[in-house]
Amino acid sequence: MLSFWEKKNFLKHDLIVIGGGIVGLSTAIQYKELFPDQSVLVLERGLFPSGASSKNAGFACFGSLTEILDDLEVLPKEEVVALVKRRYEGLLAIRKRFGDADLGFQAHGGFELITHQEAPALERLDEINHLLFPIFEQPVFSVLPEHKNFGFGPKVRSVVHNAFEGELDSGKFINILWQQSNQNGVKILTGAKATKIIPDERIVEVEDFNEKIHFKATKIAVCTNAFAPSLLPELDIRPGRGLVMVTAPLSHEIPWKGAFHYDKGYVYFRNIDNRLLLGGGRNKDFEGEETTDFGINPTIREYLLGIMNEVIFPKNAPKIEMEWSGIMAFGADKRPLVQKSHPNVAMAIRLGGMGVAIGWQTASELVNLLRET
Numbered sequence: 001m002l003s004f005w006e007k008k009n010f011l012k013h014d015l016i017v018i019g020g021g022i023v024g025l026s027t028a029i030q031y032k033e034l035f036p037d038q039s040v041l042v043l044e045r046g047l048f049p050s051g052a053s054s055k056n057a058g059f060a061c062f063g064s065l066t067e068i069l070d071d072l073e074v075l076p077k078e079e080v081v082a083l084v085k086r087r088y089e090g091l092l093a094i095r096k097r098f099g100d101a102d103l104g105f106q107a108h109g110g111f112e113l114i115t116h117q118e119a120p121a122l123e124r125l126d127e128i129n130h131l132l133f134p135i136f137e138q139p140v141f142s143v144l145p146e147h148k149n150f151g152f153g154p155k156v157r158s159v160v161h162n163a164f165e166g167e168l169d170s171g172k173f174i175n176i177l178w179q180q181s182n183q184n185g186v187k188i189l190t191g192a193k194a195t196k197i198i199p200d201e202r203i204v205e206v207e208d209f210n211e212k213i214h215f216k217a218t219k220i221a222v223c224t225n226a227f228a229p230s231l232l233p234e235l236d237i238r239p240g241r242g243l244v245m246v247t248a249p250l251s252h253e254i255p256w257k258g259a260f261h262y263d264k265g266y267v268y269f270r271n272i273d274n275r276l277l278l279g280g281g282r283n284k285d286f287e288g289e290e291t292t293d294f295g296i297n298p299t300i301r302e303y304l305l306g307i308m309n310e311v312i313f314p315k316n317a318p319k320i321e322m323e324w325s326g327i328m329a330f331g332a333d334k335r336p337l338v339q340k341s342h343p344n345v346a347m348a349i350r351l352g353g354m355g356v357a358i359g360w361q362t363a364s365e366l367v368n369l370l371r372e373t
C-alpha cells in the first residue's frame, strides 16, 4: 500500500520515459535541458539497463566495406549514404558532448578481414570511397599493405582499414548518461517494469509487490527498443539476440588494436585489456535469435569459437572467461522508429546494431516530437 507521502510526491510527472538504456536516458537528459522546470522520471525494469545498452560490444562504427556492399544490394544508394552519415554524425555528436575520456573512446580505427571468397569486394573499394566522399571528404577504406604480423589464419586474404571508426567502453557511456541525468534532476527508478500504458488517462502502470501503481504523466516516451511490443502491440519490430564472449587475458601481447569486423559485419572482435572480446554470428541462426529471452545459442557459440581458433588466434587460442547476451531490435527499415502512437505518447525504438552510434541523435528526434505535443 502506498503512503500519503508517496502518493503526494512520487507519482505525478511531466514526462515519463519508459526504458533506461541509451535512448531512454538520452531522451530524459535532452528533454530536461529543454524544459528545466518540468519533472522527468525514467522507469527501468532492470537493476541496470537490461536490453542492449550495457551488453553491447562498444563498437563506434558505421558499417564495414562488405556490410555497405550488402546494403547496396537491397537499398538505394542515397539511403545507404544517409545511414552511414547518420551513424557517423551520431558518433561525432556523443564525442563532442561527453568527451573521449568519459566515453572510454579509443581511435584505433576499424578493420575488416576479407576472406579469399570475399576478394571481389576489394575491387569495389574505390567505388564505395567515392560514394562516401561527401561525408568524409577523404577515402574511408584502404587495404592494409601488410597484415601478416596480426597473426590471422590463412582464411584471411586481406585486411581493410577504416580510419574513422573507434571503440568505446559501454559501461562508461551509461555511467556518463546516469551522471548527467542526476546533474539535470532526472529521476531514475530501477526495478520498475511498466506493465501497461493507458494513453487517454496518461497513466503508466507498474507492478510492485503485487500492487498496481499508477504513475501519471503529461507525456510518455517509450524507449524500450525490442521490448516495445509488450506495451505497444503491432509495431514493425523484430527482436534479435546477440552473443558476446570475453577471453581470459592472453599470455602474450595481442599484436593488434581496433574494431574488427568479419563475415559482412555479423562477427566482430576487439582487444580489451589484452583480452579478446568476440561477438555476433546471429546470421548463423536468425530464427533462433529472434527472441527477447536472454541466453546462449550453442550453434552460434560454436561458430564464434571456430573463428577464434581458426582465424583470430590459429596457434594459441585463449580460454573464454565470460559470455552474455543482449537483445537488439530490427524491422523492415534499417532506420529507427520515431513516432507517436497517441497524441501524448511517442516512441524511439528499433535501433538495430548501431545504437551506440545513433542512440543520442535518435533521442533528439524523440525530444523534438515530444516538444510539439
Ligand SMILES: Cc1cc2nc3c(=O)[nH]c(=O)nc-3n(C[C@H](O)[C@H](O)[C@H](O)COP(=O)(O)OP(=O)(O)OC[C@H]3O[C@@H](n4cnc5c(N)ncnc54)[C@H](O)[C@@H]3O)c2cc1C
Residues within 6 Å of the ligand: 018, 019, 020, 021, 022, 023, 024, 043, 044, 045, 046, 048, 049, 050, 051, 052, 053, 054, 055, 056, 057, 058, 059, 060, 061, 192, 193, 194, 195, 223, 224, 225, 226, 227, 228, 230, 231, 241, 242, 243, 244, 279, 325, 326, 327, 328, 348, 349, 350, 351, 352, 353, 354, 355, 356, 357, 358, 359
Ligand atoms: C550483443 C550486442 C552487441 C552490440 N554491439 C553494438 C556495437 O558494438 N555498437 C553499436 O553501435 N551497437 C551495438 N549494439 C546495439 C546497441 O547496443 C543498441 O542499438 C542500443 O543499446 C539500443 O539502445 P536502446 O536504449 O534503444 O535499447 P535498450 O538498451 O534495449 O534499452 C531499453 C531498455 O528498456 C528496458 N525495458 C524494457 N521493457 C521495459 C518495461 N516494460 N518497463 C521498464 N523498462 C523496460 C530494458 O530493460 C532496457 O534497459 C549491440 C547490441 C547487442 C545486443
